Amino acid sequence: MSTAVETASSAVIVAIDGPSGTGKSSTSKAVAAKLGLSYLDTGAQYRAITWWMLNNGIDVSSPAEIATAAAKPVIVSGTDPSAPTITVDGEDASGPIRTQEVTSKVSAVSAVPEVRTIITELQRSIAAGAEGGIVVEGRDIGTTVLPDADIKIFLTASPEARAARRSGEVKGSDLAATREALIRRDAADSGRKTSPLAKADDAVEVDTTELTLQQVIECVVTLVEEKRTAA
Numbered sequence: 001m002s003t004a005v006e007t008a009s010s011a012v013i014v015a016i017d018g019p020s021g022t023g024k025s026s027t028s029k030a031v032a033a034k035l036g037l038s039y040l041d042t043g044a045q046y047r048a049i050t051w052w053m054l055n056n057g058i059d060v061s062s063p064a065e066i067a068t069a070a071a072k073p074v075i076v077s078g079t080d081p082s083a084p085t086i087t088v089d090g091e092d093a094s095g096p097i098r099t100q101e102v103t104s105k106v107s108a109v110s111a112v113p114e115v116r117t118i119i120t121e122l123q124r125s126i127a128a129g130a131e132g133g134i135v136v137e138g139r140d141i142g143t144t145v146l147p148d149a150d151i152k153i154f155l156t157a158s159p160e161a162r163a164a165r166r167s168g169e170v171k172g173s174d175l176a177a178t179r180e181a182l183i184r185r186d187a188a189d190s191g192r193k194t195s196p197l198a199k200a201d202d203a204v205e206v207d208t209t210e211l212t213l214q215q216v217i218e219c220v221v222t223l224v225e226e227k228r229t230a231a
């Protein structure tokens with residue numbers, strides 16, 4: 001399988017990876033909007049295929065069942081950073097893919113190699129079609145999906161900071177339980193055999209624990225602009 005993604009010579013490809021709750025989506029959307037780039041949330045695609053499996057009676061504890069069904073759903077991602085969309089078989093999935101049920105099952109589905117092959121191909125074709133450049137965020141973008149990306153960022157933050165950010169989104173949520181769930185999902189994503197969550201050797205690591213979202217956005221915009229100027 002070729003990993004090379006051909007885009008227009010002026011198009012920049014930015015890969016942003018990192019564990020859950022480090023700020024990948026918020027940062028990527030804002031950076032893409034600021035720099036006039038497209039935006040792709042690859043986690044949403046893994047959530048979408050998981051949602052389809054759950055809706056279609058697939059036993060998500062069975063890698064064999066998941067593998068057999070993996071090519072069936074048609075997943076389409078819209079890449080406007082101000083209004084990203086995701087549909088499955090033509091149905092808007094942006095709400096249902098964020099449920100607790102999908103969040104708790106997505107790591108099992110995304111660990112299946114047949115799923116990763118299909119979704120990785122989809123991601124590469126979207127990146128290749130983004131004529132003005134794209135910010136792609138996920139877990140294996142810099143290592144596997146787009147190893148030739150122009151710039152790779154790996155966001156980190158302490159589990160406490162990440163849990164506090166996530167708890168802040170849901171009124172009355174339990175901080176300790178949120179922290180444990182984040183740690184569990186990261187362990188599953190880092191521990192799988194096929195393209196695990198990992199920092200690419202040539203990625204710039206940004207620890208966001210003590211940074212505001214605005215500071216992270218400015219940091220990434222500066223890194224991209226420096227890279228563009230140097231090219």
Ligand SMILES: Nc1ncnc2c1ncn2[C@@H]1O[C@H](COP(=O)(O)OP(=O)(O)OP(=O)(O)O)[C@@H](O)[C@H]1O
Nearest residue numbers: 019020021022023024025026027165208211212213
């Ligand atoms: N530097 C920051 N300081 C404070 N809050 C932040 C920061 N970065 C992101 N947040 C907030 O943390 C929450 C999680 O951010 P976001 O969804 O961007 O993370 P993520 O890495 O994409 O997570 P996941 O991988 O689970 O989808 C959001 O509510 C966001 O507004």
Ligand SMILES: Nc1ccn([C@@H]2O[C@H](COP(=O)(O)O)[C@@H](O)[C@H]2O)c(=O)n1
Nearest residue numbers: 042043044046106107110138139140189
């Ligand atoms: N490149 C990626 C992106 C995501 N995943 C899996 O999807 C899950 C959900 O991701 P979110 O960013 O929406 O939280 C994540 O926990 C991974 O299991 C992936 O494998 N590769």
